[in-house]
Amino acid sequence: MEKGRREDVLEAYPCFLAIPPEDWAQAEMLSLPPSTLHPIREGHRFQHALFVVEGRIRIYRTTAEGREITLYRVGRGQCCVLMMASILGDVPYEASVAIEQEVNVLLLPVPVFTNWMAAHVSLRRFIYQQFTDRMLKVTQLLESVSFQPMPVRIAAYLLHAAASGDSNAIRITHEQLAIDLGTAREVVSRTLKKMAREGALSLSRGTITIVNPGYLQEICQPQ
Amino acid sequence: MEKGRREDVLEAYPCFLAIPPEDWAQAEMLSLPPSTLHPIREGHRFQHALFVVEGRIRIYRTTAEGREITLYRVGRGQCCVLMMASILGDVPYEASVAIEQEVNVLLLPVPVFTNWMAAHVSLRRFIYQQFTDRMLKVTQLLESVSFQPMPVRIAAYLLHAAASGDSNAIRITHEQLAIDLGTAREVVSRTLKKMAREGALSLSRGTITIVNPGYLQEICQPQ
Numbered sequence: 443m444e445k446g447r448r449e450d451v452l453e454a455y456p457c458f459l460a461i462p463p464e465d466w467a468q469a470e471m472l473s474l475p476p477s478t479l480h481p482i483r484e485g486h487r488f489q490h491a492l493f494v495v496e497g498r499i500r501i502y503r504t505t506a507e508g509r510e511i512t513l514y515r516v517g518r519g520q521c522c523v524l525m526m527a528s529i530l531g532d533v534p535y536e537a538s539v540a541i542e543q544e545v546n547v548l549l550l551p552v553p554v555f556t557n558w559m560a561a562h563v564s565l566r567r568f569i570y571q572q573f574t575d576r577m578l579k580v581t582q583l584l585e586s587v588s589f590q591p592m593p594v595r596i597a598a599y600l601l602h603a604a605a606s607g608d609s610n611a612i613r614i615t616h617e618q619l620a621i622d623l624g625t626a627r628e629v630v631s632r633t634l635k636k637m638a639r640e641g642a643l644s645l646s647r648g649t650i651t652i653v654n655p656g657y658l659q660e661i662c663q664p665q
Numbered sequence: 666m667e668k669g670r671r672e673d674v675l676e677a678y679p680c681f682l683a684i685p686p687e688d689w690a691q692a693e694m695l696s697l698p699p700s701t702l703h704p705i706r707e708g709h710r711f712q713h714a715l716f717v718v719e720g721r722i723r724i725y726r727t728t729a730e731g732r733e734i735t736l737y738r739v740g741r742g743q744c745c746v747l748m749m750a751s752i753l754g755d756v757p758y759e760a761s762v763a764i765e766q767e768v769n770v771l772l773l774p775v776p777v778f779t780n781w782m783a784a785h786v787s788l789r790r791f792i793y794q795q796f797t798d799r800m801l802k803v804t805q806l807l808e809s810v811s812f813q814p815m816p817v818r819i820a821a822y823l824l825h826a827a828a829s830g831d832s833n834a835i836r837i838t839h840e841q842l843a844i845d846l847g848t849a850r851e852v853v854s855r856t857l858k859k860m861a862r863e864g865a866l867s868l869s870r871g872t873i874t875i876v877n878p879g880y881l882q883e884i885c886q887p888q
Contacts, residue, residue: 513804524797531793532786563755570754573796574747580803581736584847624807
């Protein structure tokens with residue numbers, strides 16, 4: 443892999459900094475558009491370890507009733523922990539992949555990757571920290587889903603998004619908000635409409651605008 | 666470790682069957698009663714990999730407000746995936762351990778364990794399959810918490826418990842039921858009391874008896 447592309451990879455994944463330049467000969471970059479159908483499905487055996495350098499993929503499973511459950515998303519600088527478990531444990535992949543935004547992906551042949559894992563503590567640390575982070579993130583989401591009523595969670599989400607984005611107009615669909623909060627779109631839409639009727643929000647296609655931040659802050663107060 | 670104890674370990678963890686008897690010299694067994702206070706806390710660096718041969722431990726985190734969040738439980742034949750991530754990634758442990766039932770634990774010095782991991786595919790498969798199973802279990806729980814109303818989840822749980830236990834009297838506390846369903850005890854108690862008022866259940870200390878299974882089955886029908 444040429445130097446310019448390698449530098450791009452190292453910027454996204456500093457865990458690879460210890461790998462000497464000559465070891466990158468077998469690494470490749472691949473671009474995949476969002477229209478790529480079923481790039482990887484349950485039961486897949488990986489020939490390469492994949493690292494997202496640009497774009498975003500979604501990891502999901504399909505239920506017996508045919509509904510998709512999103513497990514998590516993987517973007518620049520992250521890794522798919524279920525892919526790692528499949529590669530390192532030499533077992534089939536237990537999920538499927540969809541491409542959400544055109545991705546540039548680093549491909550490392552599995553034997554190269556496992557040699558690097560064995561030789562470099564920085565890479566091991568990164569991979570296992572990703573396991574821990576993902577597990578804790580899912581658990582925290584579970585905690586928040588289980589213990590807080592939906593209006594509280596939506597109010598907190600919107601206030602946080604407005605504060606991080608410097609605007610009371612938040613560009614997000616009801617679908618995306620539902621996925622981020624781990625609930626059904628209908629539940630989100632119903633709650634948002636109630637808040638809009640009470641003058642707290644105004645809703646338009648793809649955008650939620652906070653009209654009365656005090657209303658949302660009050661909802662978020664512990665009872 | 667003497668042969669009898671080793672056989673007990675191998676019965677709980679067939680993944681160790683490939684390890685030759687002479688390699689077990691540095692393995693130890695330890696018994697810990699439930700009264701053991703704070704055996705392992707966040708920030709811990711493991712000197713040994715632990716495998717539960719009898720009993721059960723609970724893995725939890727403490728929130729900023731001092732409330733404990735149970736992440737999962739580990740019993741005979743299972744492993745704590747966050748401990749594995751800490752050992753294999755050479756990073757501090759991100760959780761705490763409480764002993765729920767007196768445990769007999771196999772202790773393997775970390776260098777012995779990582780050598781075994783490198784040498785034996787059966788052990789690697791087991792550990793990484795545990796990562797996958799735990800991640801999918803948490804996600805499925807999240808799915809069920811997010812998308813099904815609480816009475817449906819409780820009805821399904823009780824019918825399943827009665828069917829697996831061959832009795833309509835299910836020995837479980839409201840607290841334990843809440844933990845298994847990932848919700849608050851008050852929510853469980855409120856729902857159970859409503860079901861009891863409507864003649865579906867009778868409640869006594871530590872036992873829930875299904876009086877009218879048809880009522881529960883009806884709740885579980887898709888709308």
